[in-house]
Amino acid sequence: MRLTTKGRMAVVAMIDVALHGKTGPVALAVIARRQRISVSYLELMFSDLRRHGLVASTRGPGGGYTIGRDAAAISVADIVYAVDSASAEPGQRGFDLVAPDDQRCLTPDLWSSLSQRVVEFLDSISLKKLVDEQLANGVKVEAHEQPARRTLLPPTRVPSARPKAPNSVFELGKFQAG
Incomplete structure (x- = not known):
């Protein structure tokens, strides 16, 4: 496994969810x-974080992600491993600092x-x-926000201007009488 940009971004995103997810799911947008x-x-x-149980997802309007378990029980290594484990060998939880088949390496230990x-x-x-460090550094946690959505309103019906005239022969007789 390697320390990659994906791992760093996953840690940043998890901090964001932990900071803002206390009032409800946080949308990816x-x-x-x-x-x-x-x-x-x-x-x-x-999707990788959810598969490893680090986040829980909520579908539908107002949906998003929340922390999957207690933030104190999630380590940075767990997050990095979750998103970078596809590139690791099964069971490996270390970081590749030198290629294992590199014959020139004199210091593998x-x-x-x-x-x-x-x-x-x-x-x-x-x-x-x-998260506690971010709060101590003065990071503001704004109220829970949802992504901007386009609201579609039903079309307004303009009443048609109908003439006050009879629409049948029978109504014509009543109309002329009245």
Whole structure:
């Protein structure tokens, strides 16, 4: 597994959901606007995050994503692993710092140890800790917002100007009599 831009963006998006998801699901369009990440990129990341149980999704109007479990129980390593695990070998939770078949590498133990330390470090940082740091730094959490939607109103019916005239022979007799 590697530390990629996708992993960094996933951590940013998870912090956003944790900050703003306390009042209800957060739509990907809202996260995309706040974090300047494309919606399609977020959709790919959030499908991986949902598959690993880190977020829960709500469908329909007012839907979006919420944190799947307690933020204190989610580590940065969990987030990075969830979105980058497709590129990792099964069961591998370390980071590729050197190619395993690189014959020129004279210090594989050094890189293996460093990889393990990176995992331990990322495991030691919880999502809750990152959210608390953001709040301490003065990040404002605005009221729950939904993506801007185009409201379609039914067409207004203008009453037609009908002449006050009879519409049948029988009505004609009544009309002339009255």
